[in-house]
Amino acid sequence: ADIDIGKQNYSWADKYKPRKPRFYNRVHTGYEWNKYNQTHYDQDNPPPKIVQGYKFNIFYQDLIDPNLTPEYKLTVCKDEKEFCILKITAGPPYEAIAFKVLNKEWEYSNRYSFKSQYSQGIFQLWFQFKKYRYRR
Numbered sequence: 001a002d003i004d005i006g007k008q009n010y011s012w013a014d015k016y017k018p019r020k021p022r023f024y025n026r027v028h029t030g031y032e033w034n035k036y037n038q039t040h041y042d043q044d045n046p047p048p049k050i051v052q053g054y055k056f057n058i059f060y061q062d063l064i065d066p067n068l069t070p071e072y073k074l075t076v077c078k079d080e081k082e083f084c085i086l087k088i089t090a091g092p093p094y095e096a097i098a099f100k101v102l103n104k105e106w107e108y109s110n111r112y113s114f115k116s117q118y119s120q121g122i123f124q125l126w127f128q129f130k131k132y133r134y135r136r
Contacts, residue, residue, distance in 0.1 A: 023056065
């Protein structure tokens with residue numbers, strides 16, 4: 001028979017409510033020293049800064065299934081073609097999180113600091129954009 005023992009509060013009760021994960025991200029900006037900028041600018045009067053890449057660090061400390069790795073997906077914005085939505089999903093109890101990033105081609109080489117790893121409850125997605133060199 002079931003016995004009503006009253007309402008109890010467990011230490012893990014608030015851990016499994018759906019919530020957004022904690023994160024910090026960094027936008028990597030810098031100067032593009034192409035031929036045009038080299039002739040029209042110098043170190044005292046630099047060219048405008050451009051976005052060269054992003055670093056996302058997202059904390060999934062309380063995943064119910066710790067073997068489930070977070071995944072990311074890129075979709076182009078319908079109204080603004082120069083931006084796309086980076087959506088990162090991990091599973092319960094965390095909700096999906098999305099960021100608006102530039103729509104440029106990524107450099108997937110480790111040499112250019114590409115990192116997509118999940119370890120110790122931290123998902124790291126670091127990438128830089130490809131630099132196109134003009135050659136005759």
